[in-house]
Amino acid sequence: MNHDRYDDVYIRGILNTVKTIAMVGVSANTSRPSYFVFKYLLERGYRMIPVNPGLAGQDLLGRAVRATLLDIPEPVDMVDVFRASQHVLAITEQALQMQPRPRVIWMQLGVRNDEAAALAEANGLKVVMNRCPKIEYGRLSSEISWMGVNSRTLSAKRAKPPGRGVQRMTLDRITMAGGATDAADRAGRRGGE
Amino acid sequence: MIERTPGFATLAVHAGSQPDPTTGARATPIYQTTSFVFDDVDHAASLFGLQTFGNIYTRIGNPTNAVLEERVAALEGGTAGLAVASGHAAQVLAMHILMTPGDELVASKKLYGGSINQFNHAFRNFGWNVVWADPDDMASFERAISPKTRAIFIESIANPGGIITDIEAVGNVARRAGVPLVVDNTLATPYLCRPIEHGADIVVHSLTKFLGGHGNSIGGLIVDAGTFNWSRAGRYPMLSEPRPEYQGIVLHETFGNFAFAIACRVLGLRDLGPALSPFNAFLILTGIETLPLRMQRHSDNAMAVAAWLADHGKVAWVSYPGLPGDRYHSLAKKYVPKGAGAVLTFGLKGGYDAGVKLVSNVKLFSHLANIGDTRSLIIHPASTTHRQLSDAQKVQAGAGPDVVRLSVGIEDVEDIVADLEQGLAAA
Numbered sequence: 001m002n003h004d005r006y007d008d009v010y011i012r013g014i015l016n017t018v019k020t021i022a023m024v025g026v027s028a029n030t031s032r033p034s035y036f037v038f039k040y041l042l043e044r045g046y047r048m049i050p051v052n053p054g055l056a057g058q059d060l061l062g063r064a065v066r067a068t069l070l071d072i073p074e075p076v077d078m079v080d081v082f083r084a085s086q087h088v089l090a091i092t093e094q095a096l097q098m099q100p101r102p103r104v105i106w107m108q109l110g111v112r113n114d115e116a117a118a119l120a121e122a123n124g125l126k127v128v129m130n131r132c133p134k135i136e137y138g139r140l141s142s143e144i145s146w147m148g149v150n151s152r153t154l155s156a157k158r159a160k161p162p163g164r165g166v167q168r169m170t171l172d173r174i175t176m177a178g179g180a181t182d183a184a185d186r187a188g189r190r191g192g193e
Numbered sequence: 194m195i196e197r198t199p200g201f202a203t204l205a206v207h208a209g210s211q212p213d214p215t216t217g218a219r220a221t222p223i224y225q226t227t228s229f230v231f232d233d234v235d236h237a238a239s240l241f242g243l244q245t246f247g248n249i250y251t252r253i254g255n256p257t258n259a260v261l262e263e264r265v266a267a268l269e270g271g272t273a274g275l276a277v278a279s280g281h282a283a284q285v286l287a288m289h290i291l292m293t294p295g296d297e298l299v300a301s302k303k304l305y306g307g308s309i310n311q312f313n314h315a316f317r318n319f320g321w322n323v324v325w326a327d328p329d330d331m332a333s334f335e336r337a338i339s340p341k342t343r344a345i346f347i348e349s350i351a352n353p354g355g356i357i358t359d360i361e362a363v364g365n366v367a368r369r370a371g372v373p374l375v376v377d378n379t380l381a382t383p384y385l386c387r388p389i390e391h392g393a394d395i396v397v398h399s400l401t402k403f404l405g406g407h408g409n410s411i412g413g414l415i416v417d418a419g420t421f422n423w424s425r426a427g428r429y430p431m432l433s434e435p436r437p438e439y440q441g442i443v444l445h446e447t448f449g450n451f452a453f454a455i456a457c458r459v460l461g462l463r464d465l466g467p468a469l470s471p472f473n474a475f476l477i478l479t480g481i482e483t484l485p486l487r488m489q490r491h492s493d494n495a496m497a498v499a500a501w502l503a504d505h506g507k508v509a510w511v512s513y514p515g516l517p518g519d520r521y522h523s524l525a526k527k528y529v530p531k532g533a534g535a536v537l538t539f540g541l542k543g544g545y546d547a548g549v550k551l552v553s554n555v556k557l558f559s560h561l562a563n564i565g566d567t568r569s570l571i572i573h574p575a576s577t578t579h580r581q582l583s584d585a586q587k588v589q590a591g592a593g594p595d596v597v598r599l600s601v602g603i604e605d606v607e608d609i610v611a612d613l614e615q616g617l618a619a620a
């Protein structure tokens with residue numbers, strides 16, 4: 001699996017099929033990116049489970065915070081990791097102990113751990129690294145286009161708006177790849193500069 | 194299965210636009226509205242706090258303008274764009290994010306005259322000090338760098354002299370200095386040159402010229418290449434420090450490789466205000482659909498006109514980088530291999546009086562101060578835009594008494610040449 005570049009069909013396949021997402025390292029600070037992403041995915045209909053030992057027992061946007069993945073009392077489809085790269089291997093090992101196992105390990109933008117990815121893939125899990133599910137949802141649904149962002153998708157098919165709410169789009173959209181930019185990967189490689 | 198990446202002409206027609214989700218309208222609707230309703234107070238709070246994507250108020254964003262932003266970002270190979278009221282507004286907003294009072298901008302001294310004015314006067318009033326460098330002398334860029342430098346600014350093809358800037362060489366200076374390279378790509382357009390592929394971190398445009406292409410709308414655009422690390426040296430606090438106007442969020446951390454475009458929108462456009470009319474965005478978008486066809490025709494016509502002028506008995510010299518003998522020809526082959534654009538200058542042996550007679554006698558060329566129209570345009574700078582300067586100042590500005598500038602249109606080239614021929618007969 002090439003983790004430098006993901007096809008849209010791979011990312012869309014994940015975001016279209018997972019329903020429950022455990023977010024490890026979520027913050028209760030409303031100005032932190034992890035809080036933004038948690039809130040956004042919750043509003044888009046995902047069943048979100050906050051995981052942060054420092055906040056265990058509290059509520060975050062009406063969802064009970066768990067200390068670790070192993071404290072979650074229900075099946076989880078995807079683990080979204082908002083921790084520095086060196087912590088991902090231990091989190092992946094813990095994810096593999098869950099019963100049932102999650103189907104996807106997703107590492108946030110700027111987070112990459114190839115050893116953890118290899119371990120997860122060897123156990124049949126799908127892996128995404130150095131990407132943000134909020135940005136990818138926004139890109140593939142075309143919501144992010146409202147911000148002038150290059151969604152790198154094209155379509156001559158009408159996208160279907162969701163049943164309720166304004167200014168929301170769904171992943172139920174037929175697209176082909178749009179204009180290429182390798183800026184994400186370049187920025188990732190330059191990260192340590 | 195490897196996903197196919199569409200070509201430039203496909204992007205020029207499609208990028209950023211899709212059938213309207215509600216009505217099915219295929220052309221991009223003109224969302225001629227100031228404001229957008231919220232679902233509820235929580236939705237409003239999420240929008241104002243930058244926690245979700247969406248529209249609030251057309252001074253900050255508009256769905257028609259957003260199609261234009263994504264279109265140009267895709268054509269340039271950037272991560273995001275921001276459309277604004279003019280090319281000048283694009284430059285102010287970009288520099289507003291990069292500069293604080295006392296900081297320095299290193300700029301090529303071979304720029305559009307309007308930009309030289311803006312940098313010398315308006316920018317200095319903000320405390321942003323411009324240090325000029327010479328694109329014909331790369332060492333002058335190195336010498337201009339200081340600890341206060343925050344950006345380097347060049348034009349890919351400089352207006353009006355037909356100068357091709359060595360983008361890669363200047364980009365290397367910027368990289369060593371740890372500052373972003375800003376390239377004005379107005380004259381080339383991404384059809385002829387994509388500066389991001391040569392090391393640009395930010396691209397700015399006057400949409401008024403070839404992107405709009407029809408001489409009907411003023412507009413500007415900023416493209417974020419997504420290549421610059423804004424947090425590394427702490428020199429760009431607008432991007433790397435918590436923003437008090439947004440509850441302490443850090444834009445680079447939050448928006449990653451499109452943070453610069455977002456900063457230009459939510460700190461620049463929101464607070465300085467030069468928003469583009471959605472109607473203008475619609476006209477410019479329609480123009481962009483034919484950009485590849487027009488730019489090739491502009492360049493082919495200009496090349497033919499330049500070659501014809503070079504052989505004319507009343508013409509002393511022609512400056513067009515597409516000509517094999519031109520001093521910028523080798524740079525043109527590298528940076529604009531499909532053609533050197535529409536704009537060229539030439540000198541008349543008959544000097545000032547011959548220039549006045551030529552612009553007075555042409556019938557197809559429009560005598561006006563713009564470039565990048567479908568129509569052929571002509572100006573004699575010494576008797577118009579540069580009239581107030583002394584003769585020595587005129588020569589230094591590339592607007593000597595003998596100089597005529599053309600923006601060659603997309604008419605039949607035989608008609609363009611015939612008009613110049615009869616005009617020169619009178620000169």
